Amino acid sequence: MSEPTREQEREMYRFLVRARALDVELVRWHRQGIIPGFPPSIGHEATQVGAAAAIDTGRDFVFPMYRELALALALGVDMRAYLANHNGDWNGGSFDPVAAHVTPIQAVVGSNGPHAVGWALGQRIDGRDGVALACIGDGGTSQGDTHEAMNFAGVWRLPVVFLVTNNQWAISVPVSQQVAGGSIAARAAGYGFPGVAVDGNDVLAVRAAVTDAVQRARDGGGPTLIESKIYRRGPHATSDDPGRYRTLDDERRDGGEDPVIRYRRSVRERGVIEESDVAEVDAEAARWVEEIRLHLTTLPPRGGEELFTDVYEELTEDLLEQRAAWEESTRA
Amino acid sequence: MTTTLRPAPGDTGSTVEILSVQQALNRALADELDADPRVLVFGEDVGVLGGVFRVTDGLQARFGSDRVFDTPLAESAILGTAVGLAIAGFRPVPEVQFDGFAYPAFDQIVSQVARYRYRSRGRLPMPITLRVPSYGGIRAPELHGESTEAFWAHVAGLKVVSPADAHDAYHLLRASIRSPDPVIFLEPKSRYWQKGPVDLGNSGGADGARIVRPGRHLTILSWGAMVDRSLKAAEVAAEDGVDTEVVDLRWLSPIDTATIVESVGRTRRAVVVHEAARTAGLGAEVATRISERLFDTLRAPVQRVTGYDVPTPSGALEDEQIPSVHRILLGMQRVLEYRRG
Numbered sequence: 001m002s003e004p005t006r007e008q009e010r011e012m013y014r015f016l017v018r019a020r021a022l023d024v025e026l027v028r029w030h031r032q033g034i035i036p037g038f039p040p041s042i043g044h045e046a047t048q049v050g051a052a053a054a055i056d057t058g059r060d061f062v063f064p065m066y067r068e069l070a071l072a073l074a075l076g077v078d079m080r081a082y083l084a085n086h087n088g089d090w091n092g093g094s095f096d097p098v099a100a101h102v103t104p105i106q107a108v109v110g111s112n113g114p115h116a117v118g119w120a121l122g123q124r125i126d127g128r129d130g131v132a133l134a135c136i137g138d139g140g141t142s143q144g145d146t147h148e149a150m151n152f153a154g155v156w157r158l159p160v161v162f163l164v165t166n167n168q169w170a171i172s173v174p175v176s177q178q179v180a181g182g183s184i185a186a187r188a189a190g191y192g193f194p195g196v197a198v199d200g201n202d203v204l205a206v207r208a209a210v211t212d213a214v215q216r217a218r219d220g221g222g223p224t225l226i227e228s229k230i231y232r233r234g235p236h237a238t239s240d241d242p243g244r245y246r247t248l249d250d251e252r253r254d255g256g257e258d259p260v261i262r263y264r265r266s267v268r269e270r271g272v273i274e275e276s277d278v279a280e281v282d283a284e285a286a287r288w289v290e291e292i293r294l295h296l297t298t299l300p301p302r303g304g305e306e307l308f309t310d311v312y313e314e315l316t317e318d319l320l321e322q323r324a325a326w327e328e329s330t331r332a
Numbered sequence: 333m334t335t336t337l338r339p340a341p342g343d344t345g346s347t348v349e350i351l352s353v354q355q356a357l358n359r360a361l362a363d364e365l366d367a368d369p370r371v372l373v374f375g376e377d378v379g380v381l382g383g384v385f386r387v388t389d390g391l392q393a394r395f396g397s398d399r400v401f402d403t404p405l406a407e408s409a410i411l412g413t414a415v416g417l418a419i420a421g422f423r424p425v426p427e428v429q430f431d432g433f434a435y436p437a438f439d440q441i442v443s444q445v446a447r448y449r450y451r452s453r454g455r456l457p458m459p460i461t462l463r464v465p466s467y468g469g470i471r472a473p474e475l476h477g478e479s480t481e482a483f484w485a486h487v488a489g490l491k492v493v494s495p496a497d498a499h500d501a502y503h504l505l506r507a508s509i510r511s512p513d514p515v516i517f518l519e520p521k522s523r524y525w526q527k528g529p530v531d532l533g534n535s536g537g538a539d540g541a542r543i544v545r546p547g548r549h550l551t552i553l554s555w556g557a558m559v560d561r562s563l564k565a566a567e568v569a570a571e572d573g574v575d576t577e578v579v580d581l582r583w584l585s586p587i588d589t590a591t592i593v594e595s596v597g598r599t600r601r602a603v604v605v606h607e608a609a610r611t612a613g614l615g616a617e618v619a620t621r622i623s624e625r626l627f628d629t630l631r632a633p634v635q636r637v638t639g640y641d642v643p644t645p646s647g648a649l650e651d652e653q654i655p656s657v658h659r660i661l662l663g664m665q666r667v668l669e670y671r672r673g
Contacts (some may be wrong), residue, residue: 061419061420063416090451090453091447091450091451092451092452094453096455097419097452097455097456098455098456103419103452103456104448104451104452104456107443108439108443108444111412111439111440111443111444113412114408114409114411114412114413114415114416114440115412115413115415115416115419115444116416117409117412117413117416118412118413118414118415118416118417118418118419118420118424119416119417119419119420120416121413121416121417121420122416122417122419122420122421122422123420125372125398125422126420132416144408145408145409145412145439145440148404148406148408148409148412149409149412151404151406151409152403152404152406152409152413155404309453309454310449310450310452310453310454311449311450311488311489312449312489312491312512312513313449313454313457313512313513316586317586317589317590318586318587318589
C-alpha cells in the first residue's frame, strides 16, 4: 500500500486533535445540560481516523454504529449535523447520508452488518467497485446479526470490510466475558476470509490494514475482518460509571499510551509537524469546538409538525387527522 | 364502493385470465421484474426450487441469478440485506418462508426497515416488499401458521396488505412493489391454490378496502383467508333473509376508515372476523374506529369473531382456533338480535 504524504499525515493529526477536543467538550456539555447524553470516543480516534484515510466516499459507503465520531469527522461529515443525534435534535443525525456516503448513526449494535452486506451486493450487481465498511464493536460481535452478515459476505465473497473495534469493554463487561475463543480476528477463518488484528492505537497501522482490505475487496478478493485492538479510555456513555467495574489504576495500566499523544510524538519525532504547528493545531481545534458549542446552544426550537413528515412518502389519512389534532392542541 | 371503480395507473384494458393465487403472485413478480430492472427477488429457496409454495417458480431461469437468488438461511440478514440494497437504490422483494420466521427478523423490520425513511429525513426510503406466506389452514407445523398482521400494523413506517383472491393477489403485489414505502405483504397460504378470474390489465383500484358483497342488514369486515369464509357465512345467512355486506379491508395499514364507515353507516351493524388472537388484534382497532365515528348510528356493539388468545395451535386443533362459518354466523346473530337493556 502507498505511504501517506506529509500533508495526509498532518491532516490525520488535525482530525485526531479535533476529535479529541470535541469529545472532551461534549462530556462537559453533557454535565452543563447542553446535551442529554453522549458516548465518548476517547481512545478510538486513531482507529477511526486511520480507517477514514482508507475510504473513498466517492464510491465506498460507511455503516457506522454510535461511537464513530472521529470517523465521521474524518470522512467530512458536518459535526453539527452529526451531533443532532446526541443533542436530541434528530434520530441518527441530520447529515445527508446519501451525500456523505455514511448511514445515520445506528443504535442497535450488529444490525448494520447486514446493511453493509446488502449495499455491497448492490455494488456487485451494478458492476461497481465500491466497498462497504461496517463498524462493529467487541460487544457487537456477540450479536446474531454480525454472524449472519459475515456468513452472507463470506458465502457471496462481497466487498465488505468488517472493522471490529475491540476496546475491551461492552459497557461493563470485559472482552474476556464477551468473546469466546480469545480472538475476534480468528473468527474470520470460519467464514472463509482473512482476519487481521491490528494495533488500533497506531493510526498508520490501521490506515494500512484498512487500505489493504479495501483494495482486496475492490479487486474482487472478498471481505476482510479487521480487529482493531484499543482501550475505551472513558465511560461507555455519559450515563455510565466505570468506577463500578474497573479502577483508575486498571485504566492506566490497561490503556497504554494515549493514541493522540502517541501520534503527536510520532509526527514530531519524524519532523512531519513542528512544535509551533502543534500549538496552532490545538488552538484551531479549540476555535472549531467553540463554533459547535455556539451552534448547539443557539438552535431554534424544533417545529412540531416535523413529527409527521417522512414517516411515509406521503401523509396517510390517519397521519393527516393526527396532525390536525396536534395543530389544534397547540392552539389551546 | 368507489375503490372498486377507480382506475389505477398502468391499467391497460381488460385482459382476464383464470389463475390461482399462487400463479397470480408469480405473474405479478414476473411483471414487476420485467418492468423495473431495480426489482430483486430473494430469500430462502426462491431460486432453483421456485419457493416452497412455488410462488417464485421459473423466475430465476427467466431473470437470472443476479435478480432472483437464494440466500443463506437467516431471516434477520435477509431483511438487513434488503435495507442495504434499498440504500443502494434497488427495490428489494425479499421473502421469509413462513409467518413465524418473520419473528427472527423482527428487529430489522421494526428498527430498521420501518424507520429508515424517517431517521434519514426522507433521504433513504425503503421501497421493500416483504412477502410472507401467512395464516393457518394447511395443517402446517408449529410457527408455520401464525397471524402476524397486528405486529406490523402497529409499527409506524410500515404498510401492511393482505390479498384475499387471485385478482387482488396480482394487483396488490404489483402495487406493493411499486410503493415507495416498505410493505409487509401477507399471503393467505390456504388460498394459494384457489383459482379465480384475474383482470391483468384492469386492477379496479388497488388502494383501500373493497366491498366484495353488497348488503343491507350488517357488515362483515375481514381480510386474507377469512374473506372467503365470511362470504360463505353471508350465503348461509341469505337463506334466512339476512342481507350481509362483506368488506375486504385489504390494507391493514393504513386502514381505509372511509370505506368501513361508509358501509357500517348504512348497515348500522358490524362484525369483524380475523383468525389472529383477539386481544390487541386488529379487530379492536376496526371496532374502535367504528365506534368513534358511528356511536349514535350503531344498532349493536361491534362484534369480533377471532382466534382465541392462545399460541397458534397444532394442525389437529387449527379448526378450533380459526373462525368457522358457524362461529361467524353466531357473531352475526349477536349483532342482529342485540336489544338495548
